[in-house]
Amino acid sequence: MKIEVGKKYRVGGNCRYTGNVIKITRKADLYGRADCYYEVVSGEVLPEDEDDDNSFLENSPFAKILEPYEDKTIRYIDADKLKAVIRKSYPNDLEILEQIDNVAVEDIQPVIHAEWERRETLMGSFLVCGNCGSFFFATLETAYCPYCGAKMNIRGVQCEL
Numbered sequence: 001m002k003i004e005v006g007k008k009y010r011v012g013g014n015c016r017y018t019g020n021v022i023k024i025t026r027k028a029d030l031y032g033r034a035d036c037y038y039e040v041v042s043g044e045v046l047p048e049d050e051d052d053d054n055s056f057l058e059n060s061p062f063a064k065i066l067e068p069y070e071d072k073t074i075r076y077i078d079a080d081k082l083k084a085v086i087r088k089s090y091p092n093d094l095e096i097l098e099q100i101d102n103v104a105v106e107d108i109q110p111v112i113h114a115e116w117e118r119r120e121t122l123m124g125s126f127l128v129c130g131n132c133g134s135f136f137f138a139t140l141e142t143a144y145c146p147y148c149g150a151k152m153n154i155r156g157v158q159c160e161l
Helices: 079-089 094-102
Strands: 008-011 021-030 033-042 055-057 066-068 116-121 124-129 151-154
Touching (some): 079 094
Antiparallel strands (some): 008 021, 008 066
């Protein structure tokens, strides 16, 4: 696979960077080898990597586990604010405003963020949801509370799925 500047890639495979998303910022040909420089878009940057130059060789084993990444985030907008901008820019075009009103409305709800609180007992440890207070015995912190659906911020870092 050819690595392209400006494109995003998800780190695959089974390494400490698996799941991270990186963006290629530049490429440089040095001594007949192509170095790819990147920035971490999402995922954890490990403390020992903070001083690293964030580069890899284009034909390295690391490059072979990269998968093209396409951001599929849906962007919702406030229709009333959009209509106000259109009225100001195109005061005589009421057809556009009618078309906006005819667009199907998505049933969306705000995302609730919370954090897990780990508690220890004689029977073992359990997690308590910072939003609803529900608890369950588990060994791994999950990205969402199974009871209220709150998206968890684990150790202060927002989970990306």
